[in-house]
Amino acid sequence: MLRDGWTPSAQERAELLRKALQDDDVGVIKALLENGADPNGTSGATSMTPLMMVRSAAAARTLLDGGADPSVRTERGVTPLMQAAHFAPELTEVLLRAGIPGDQPDAAGRTALSEASCVGNAGVVKLLLARGADPTRPTGNESPLECARNLKDYDRLYPQRLMNVDPPFIKDFDTVIALLEQALAKRQRK
Numbered sequence: 001m002l003r004d005g006w007t008p009s010a011q012e013r014a015e016l017l018r019k020a021l022q023d024d025d026v027g028v029i030k031a032l033l034e035n036g037a038d039p040n041g042t043s044g045a046t047s048m049t050p051l052m053m054v055r056s057a058a059a060a061r062t063l064l065d066g067g068a069d070p071s072v073r074t075e076r077g078v079t080p081l082m083q084a085a086h087f088a089p090e091l092t093e094v095l096l097r098a099g100i101p102g103d104q105p106d107a108a109g110r111t112a113l114s115e116a117s118c119v120g121n122a123g124v125v126k127l128l129l130a131r132g133a134d135p136t137r138p139t140g141n142e143s144p145l146e147c148a149r150n151l152k153d154y155d156r157l158y159p160q161r162l163m164n165v166d167p168p169f170i171k172d173f174d175t176v177i178a179l180l181e182q183a184l185a186k187r188q189r190k
Contacts, residue, residue: 013037021053026062033066040069051080055168057090060098070098077106085115088169089123092116102131110139117144118151119167122175135183145180148173 008016017037020028029050033039040049051068054060060080064070073079081100084091092112096102105111113133116124125144129135135144142150152173 008035010036010038010041014041017041017050018053021050021055021059024055024059026056026058029059029062030066033062039063039066040072048074052078052083054080054084054091055087057088057094060084060091060094064094064098070095070100073104073106076108077104079104079106079112081112082106082110082115085112085121085124086119086167086169089121089127092124092127096127096131102128102133103137105137108140109137111137111144113137114139114144114147117176117180118147120148120151120171120173120176121167121169122172122179123169125176125179129179129183135180136187145177145184148176148180152177 013032013036017029017032020032039051042049049068049072051060051063051070051072052074054063070080079100081092081095081102081104084095103111103113111133113125113128113135114137116128118139137144139147
């Protein structure tokens with residue numbers, strides 16, 4: 001029950017939780033979970049579970065503490081870790097600690113490493129490589145390294161055309177490329 005005796009339905013709680021996640025309002029997320037919101041449910045607006053919609057480490061921790069399943073995947077096989085590649089590295093760190101494997105491919109063969117490489121998220125690339133993510137695993141017709149190189153050039157030429165022009169992480173394709181090259185060289189020496 002919330003204010004004035006109003007008790008939202010399960011669908012209303014799901015919609016409120018989706019909105020709180022969108023706003024990254026951790027206090028509201030926690031209150032909704034304490035009042036019966038399902039940390040693994042979906043709302044009518046999307047088929048994604050709450051953990052797939054987190055934008056911060058604090059929101060992820062709150063959901064996980066509330067019973068969210070870290071092994072959840074969309075119908076296309078996308079994991080919360082793949083979504084996290086588009087946010088600050090702290091979110092990826094929380095999800096890795098929760099036990100989400102760093103190298104699970106989706107139906108198209110993409111992994112969290114390929115996602116992070118393609119958006120220039122050096123912090124996430126570093127975390128994933130440290131956890132053993134495979135830098136040789138191709139995504140479609142290109143490796144994470146090729147994607148980083150190609151999108152670095154594209155981003156330089158058309159910065160307004162890429163999604164997340166002002167991403168919630170430090171975009172650094174040069175560091176991503178260097179990290180991937182180091183990981184590949186280390187694999188070749190073995």
